Amino acid sequence: MSVSQKSWESAVRHLFEDAYPYDATGPRRHEDWVLDVLVLMARVPDPRGWAGLDDAARNPEREASATYPFVAHPPEYVARRLQEIDRNSAEDLLLALTDDGCTHSRLARFAESREELRMMARTILARYGDGASYHTNVTRPGHAYGSLDFTKSDWGYSPLSVYTEDYGLIVVTDTEVGMFWNFADY
Secondary structure, X not given: OOOOHHHHHHHHHHHHOOOOEEEEEEEOOOOOHHHHHHHHHXXXXXXXXXXXXXXXXXXHXXXXXXXXXXXXXXXXXXXXXXXXXXXXXHHHXXXXXXXXXXXXXXHXXXXXXXXXXXXXXXXXXXXXXXXXXXXXXXXXXXXXXXXXXXXXOOOEEOOOEOOOEEEEEEEEOOOEEEEEEEEEOO
């Protein structure tokens, strides 16, 4: 499935406009893609010029830290907090990132059906192709290794930001690294 800039940007905007998102893509330049994630946290431009979402971009806190709201951690700290997941779990996670709490409980607020929302998640992931790998700081162990189960109430995450809660998806290809993140403070 190929994807156009217009359909990708539309899907990102529609799914995440009511969250507190950081949704961006940067170039992959290192064998250790975590180094590219750190650069992406500091707002490297999208290699294709496509628009993501960055609610913290104009926050005054950014003057003190280019990575705000992410904390500037060393690569090994970030790497230890991420686990690889399968593509189906990545689609589910994108839907869970549409609101606080990292659940599917608020999907009913959308006018679209769950399958239509899943198609938007597939549109987002299509940019990265079939060879992408998916990584998250969320733990919701599924029935199989590398899967997430959003029907369980028991879950956790390894925060990477200044907020009380943050959870997200990192998509890695040979040429790009994408981040889809949501933040909450309770």
